[in-house]
Structures are given as structure tokens and as C-alpha cells.
Amino acid sequence: MDKLYCTIFIVDISQNPEEVDTVTSRITQLIEDHGGVIQRVNPWGKRRLAYEIKKRTHGYYVEIEFTANSRLNIPRIIEEEYRLNDRVLRYLTYVVSKEELAQRRLNEKREKKAQEEAARRAEEARAQLAERSEAPAEASETAASTEAEGEKTTAPAEGQAVAEGGAEESAVTVDNNGTAEEEAPAVEQESSEDETTEGK
Known part of the structure; x- marks a missing residue:
């Protein structure tokens, strides 16, 4: 009967942070090679250790969930790998209830x-x-x-005002000219009357 297992291990990354990927790949490969099925790989990240281990105060935690038949005894196989790998500081494998x-x-x-x-x-x-x-x-x-x-609206208004002003000046000029033209004959007529009187 298949059971769900959980294995947690701490990797020493003081010398090489890439050791995490190397150890994780090795453990997952062992599980699959012996008939287990990986359910989830959960890197917890770098954490402070509860107590100093091998003069190390920090380690990188990784959790792997996998299913396997209890007769395959995969936990014993991967724990043997942990013991032989000096980069693994601590490990724990158990059946998930x-x-x-x-x-x-x-x-x-x-x-x-x-x-x-x-x-x-x-x-x-x-x-x-x-x-x-x-x-x-x-x-x-x-x-x-x-x-x-x-x-744009202001410009035409100003132009229109200028045009209207010019028109008014022109009208005044025309009016003045007209008046002058009208007054000129009147002066000439008076002069004719004076000449007639003198003749008499």
C-alpha cells in the first residue's frame, strides 16, 4: 500500500550555495529510481539553526513529499545517502498521517x-x-x-474691430468731402449775385 512520506534535510551552503540543487536532485532521483513518486519539492530557504551544527549557525532547508509502497523501504535508502553526504547537516523522514x-x-x-x-x-x-x-x-x-x-477666437475679433474702425474713418472722410463739395457751389452763387448787383 502506498503511503505519503515527507523528508526534510538541511544543506550546508557556507562554501557553495549550489549544493542545495545538487543534493535535492540526488535525493529526488533516488526516490524515483526506487519506485517512489515525487508529489512536491518545497524549498524553505536559508534559516538560522536552533543550535550550532558542525560550527554552522545557518542552513538551507528543503522539504520533499513523495508517495511509495512501504515495502520498497525508500526512507532507509535516502537516509543512507544523507549519512554519506557531508553537506547535509541534519535530516528527517517520516510517514504523513x-x-x-x-x-x-x-x-x-x-x-x-x-x-x-x-x-x-x-x-x-x-x-x-x-x-x-x-x-x-x-x-x-x-x-x-x-x-x-x-x-483663435480672439484674433478675428480684434481684426474685425480694426476693420470697423477703418470704415468709420472712411465714412467721416467721405462726409467731409461731400460737405465741401456742397458748400463750394454756394460760394460761387453768392459771387454771381454780387457781380450782378455791381452791374446794376
Whole structure:
């Protein structure tokens, strides 16, 4: 009967951080070569040790979940590998109970939901920031457009005022000229009457 196993090991990365990938690949390969099925590889990352081990205060934690038939005795095989690898500081392999499995799955769902919520909030924040960035640009374009239209409207009005002023001056000139032309014959007529009187 297949069981769910969990193996946790701590890798010394003080000399070479790439040792984590090397050890993890070796353990997963051993499990698969002996009939096990990898369910999940979960790197916990670098953490402080509860107590000093081999003069080391920090180590890199890795957790691997796998299913295998209990008769294959895979836990014994991988623990032998741990003992022979001097880069492995500590290790633990055990059978996951149904209660722990249910709790693990519940925690996974909660973690996934929290990640989705965080991603949604981040997306909303980016959208709000984009809207705030676009608003001043649109306001500037609108103001510039309004100012340009105002200049276009003012220019013809000023031109029209100048034209009207010129027309008024011309009308006055014409009126003055007309009056002068009308007064000239009147003077000539008076002169003729004077000549006639003198003749008499």
C-alpha cells in the first residue's frame, strides 16, 4: 500500500550555495529510481539553526513529499545517502498521517488564497497609479486645447474691430468731402449775385 512520506534535510551552503540543487536532485532521483513518486519539492530557504551544527549557525532547508509502497523501504535508502553526504547537516523522514495531510492541504489552500488576494490588491494599486498618472496628462492637453481655441477666437475679433474702425474713418472722410463739395457751389452763387448787383 502506498503511503505519503515527507523528508526534510538541511544543506550546508557556507562554501557553495549550489549544493542545495545538487543534493535535492540526488535525493529526488533516488526516490524515483526506487519506485517512489515525487508529489512536491518545497524549498524553505536559508534559516538560522536552533543550535550550532558542525560550527554552522545557518542552513538551507528543503522539504520533499513523495508517495511509495512501504515495502520498497525508500526512507532507509535516502537516509543512507544523507549519512554519506557531508553537506547535509541534519535530516528527517517520516510517514504523513491523514490528519497532518488534511491540515497541510488546508494550509495550502489558505496560502494560495492569500497569494491570489495579494496579487489582486497589487493589480488594483497598479491600475489606480496608472489612472492618476494619466489624469494630469489629459488635463494638460485639455487646457492647451482650450487656450488654443481662445486665441483663435480672439484674433478675428480684434481684426474685425480694426476693420470697423477703418470704415468709420472712411465714412467721416467721405462726409467731409461731400460737405465741401456742397458748400463750394454756394460760394460761387453768392459771387454771381454780387457781380450782378455791381452791374446794376
